[in-house]
Amino acid sequence: xxxxxxxxxxxxxxxxxxxxxxxxxxxxxxxxxxxxxxxxxxxxxxxxxxxxxxxxxxxxxxxxxxxxxxxxxxxxxxxxxxxxxxxxxxxxxxxxxxxxxxxxxxxxxxxxxxxxxxxxxxxxx
Numbered sequence: 117x118x119x120x121x122x123x124x125x126x127x128x129x130x131x132x133x134x135x136x137x138x139x140x141x142x143x144x145x146x147x148x149x150x151x152x153x154x155x156x157x158x159x160x161x162x163x164x165x166x167x168x169x170x171x172x173x174x175x176x177x178x179x180x181x182x183x184x185x186x187x188x189x190x191x192x193x194x195x196x197x198x199x200x201x202x203x204x205x206x207x208x209x210x211x212x213x214x215x216x217x218x219x220x221x222x223x224x225x226x227x228x229x230x231x232x233x234x235x236x237x238x239x240x241x
Contacts, residue, residue: 159207162232165222166197197227207233 167173173195180194200221207213213231222229 157205158235159204160234161202161204161207161213162234163200163202163217163221164197164230164232165200165217165227166195166229168226168228171226 167176175196176194179196180191183191183194198221208216217229217231218224
């Protein structure tokens with residue numbers, strides 16, 4: 117997502133309402149060195165960590181039983197995992213992100229992880 121904030125400078129009073137400042141349109145040109153500008157592009161990364169299919173998920177079993185107790189009889193299985201949303205101004209390299217997911221965000225013995233890349237514009241839609 118590209119975010120730009122331009123703050124115009126009042127040059128005189130507004131012609132129809134003296135309480136409002138009038139803004140000079142020339143101050144909005146991005147080529148003006150005095151034009152305040154903030155451009156920020158963020159990258160969102162979603163990391164989904166789930167128990168491996170071969171591993172018993174006791175938390176998932178407890179949630180499934182609770183759902184059946186409250187009347188949702190048709191639920192067959194539940195797997196409980198983690199969803200992490202990371203935002204970066206400058207995203208790390210894929211190898212670094214893989215290393216972080218493997219060594220810090222998941223337990224590779226009992227969990228699998230998936231990495232999904234999004235721009236903030238896609239993620240907010």
